[in-house]
Amino acid sequence: MENLTDFQMLLAQEITNLERFIVKSPLATNEFWSEWQKKAGEIVITKAAIKKAIKTYEGKLPPEQIIKLSAMLDAYKEISVYLELLRETALKIKGTEIEGLNLFDSIEGENEEDI
Numbered sequence: 001m002e003n004l005t006d007f008q009m010l011l012a013q014e015i016t017n018l019e020r021f022i023v024k025s026p027l028a029t030n031e032f033w034s035e036w037q038k039k040a041g042e043i044v045i046t047k048a049a050i051k052k053a054i055k056t057y058e059g060k061l062p063p064e065q066i067i068k069l070s071a072m073l074d075a076y077k078e079i080s081v082y083l084e085l086l087r088e089t090a091l092k093i094k095g096t097e098i099e100g101l102n103l104f105d106s107i108e109g110e111n112e113e114d115i
Contacts, residue, residue, distance in 0.1 A: 021042075021082070021083070023036055023039060023086055027089060028091075028093040028094050036083065043080055047073060051073065053069060054066065054069050054073075
């Protein structure tokens with residue numbers, strides 16, 4: 001068996017940590033919407049907590065910690081895109097078309113500062 005590098009171990013750990021956001025219920029079912037709502041809520045709250053931590057401790061944290069928090073924020077933004085795509089697909093299956101509305105952008109605000 002080949003030894004895993006530190007990077008490979010870190011990557012495997014990150015994948016394991018983020019897999020919890022995969023929605024496994026069939027699209028447009030009640031179970032889907034329940035699971036989607038739980039995961040979407042967790043993402044919104046986690047992103048808000050990271051942003052608050054960065055603002056609160058700005059200048060007090062070492063640069064590598066800010067980089068780590070910013071990377072986490074980017075990962076959660078990507079997950080938001082995934083969840084939004086699932087939501088839009090589930091709504092289309094039900095025959096509902098919503099143009100130009102992105103739930104996560106609406107929650108975060110359109111003029112969000114980049115960190």
